[in-house]
Amino acid sequence: MRYAFFPGCTLESAAEELMISTMKVAEALGIELIELKGWTCCGASHIQDIDDFLATSINARNIALGEKLGVSKIITVCNTCTLMLRTAKAKLDKNKKLRTRVNESLRSTGMQYKGNVEVTHLLWALIEDYGLDRLKEKVKRPLTGLKVANFYGCHILMPPKIMGFENHMNPQSMEMIAEVLGAESVKFDQRLACCGFHAVFPAEKEVMNLTGMNCLSPKASGADCLITPCPLCQMQLDAYQPDAQKGFSKDITMPVLHLPQLIGLALGFSPQELAIQRHVVDAIPVLTENVLV
């Protein structure tokens, strides 16, 4: 299995541990990830607020980089990157006039948007391309006893017209993966909540409140850690957790792992190999207690 890999900006800095764990997991599963040469930021759901034509154009370029590689899919590990690339693709595939204009814009790059690659996320690819049975065979250390809270994040589900992998009102993909890995998924109110990351500057007070609730809810359900398929949700819930704590009298402590880190643990990697020590809220004690014995 080969994919064109679109890492996205956070994987180069704040979420480098997601790059490390994704590469480890892909290699162990025999998935080849070819990083796109010269990819740009997807716009992170901000650039369209200044210029939506530009937002579509830069992602047309990103997709065209993947088309040049002769693979059938571009893969990401970030919800927002996936949404931004898929939004551009949906617009370009539907609107011929827009596609002609965007291709005119790309002329200077020597590239063209053709529309012949799909954009997927690792979570989806594991289910629809790799297969859960095959993933199960690779599990070396079942995560028996580990209670995980699956926090989807908005942009892997919505809008359903653009994302549409599963029912956005009651998705099950994360639970399916957790089950294969041997972990127990807990039910919690904030499973489909918004992390607030995209407005953490202009709406800091409100977003910190969201962060606190998003940590307290899985805690009340007895979760050992929260799992997310998005590095932006991860950053909001982990790195901002000490700031969010200030608004709550109850202890909100909740370790937050990236999905590939959870998979990597079940594949037998150590927390250090998956760079779990990079998280602000230390996840290693709870992992040691439950799965690393």
Place this chain on the structure above:
Amino acid sequence: MRTIHYKIKRFDGKREWYQDYQLQYEKGKTILWALTAIREQLDPTLVFTSACRHAICGSCAIKVNGKSFLACKTSLDEVLETFKSDYLVFEPLSNFEVIKDLAIAWEPKMEKMKQVKPWLIPSNKGSVERGFIQSEDDFHEISSPTDCILCGVCTSECNQLAVNDGTYLDPFILNRAYRFSVDSRDCAPEEHIRPVYENELWKCIHCMQCISSCPKGIPLTDEIAYLRQESIKMGEVNNQGAKHAFAFYDDVRNKGRLNETMLPIKTDGLLKTATTKIPFALRMIKKGKINPFHMPKAIEGIKGVKEIYKYAEEVKHS
């Protein structure tokens, strides 16, 4: 016989409780059918609002298992399939004041909506005598936003309203402002957009709930992007939201990728960053998540990216 279990949130003005009802399953029914059957067959005291039964009046929206739906338009079978359960919880819409049971108060929302002048401010191109003629293309600009039936589903699902003090405008109000600001017969778009800007426009979190749940399929998040673009054109660039968006816009043009270290400074300025973000920065540095000395290099093909920007500028001004 299959039984569907309904748990309905009741409220009598003082007291709140959940009440259980059961109905036999019937194929091909709607949520509104269930509400009506419960009231007619089981409990005449249950209060909910409804009228047209055809997704036109917008009065029957409620929450089912935590998600908001227009009851008359929503198939019971689809809901049972979505939640894979025969147990349904009915609650009033969120982010509204509740009057009784499932009935919510609209008056405060209508008062709030007046801020954006949700009416046409006519230009002198038209008059009562001559009429206010609009081309077909111009009509299409407003045809989708005028589909709004004020059902409140977007408000109920809005993640900003869930934590906001009430200043932020409900998505249907933003839609109203959009609808009049793009109307070719309106001569004062700024009068609709300025109040939007002044009421925390940049606090929308981009969660996509409104666009995903609108029973009329109105592209609300695209409208919010438009309102933000227009506020920038009006000169409103000196705020965290616009500065944050420009940080991304400029970084992509200059290097191709985001400079995460500089992002807070570009958004909040050096002084505010230094006074408020120091603990955050220190913990990020400690964990190796920020390297303050790392400056991203320009990507391969940055020249082409700059050309794309130039082209987009020309499109904007053409």
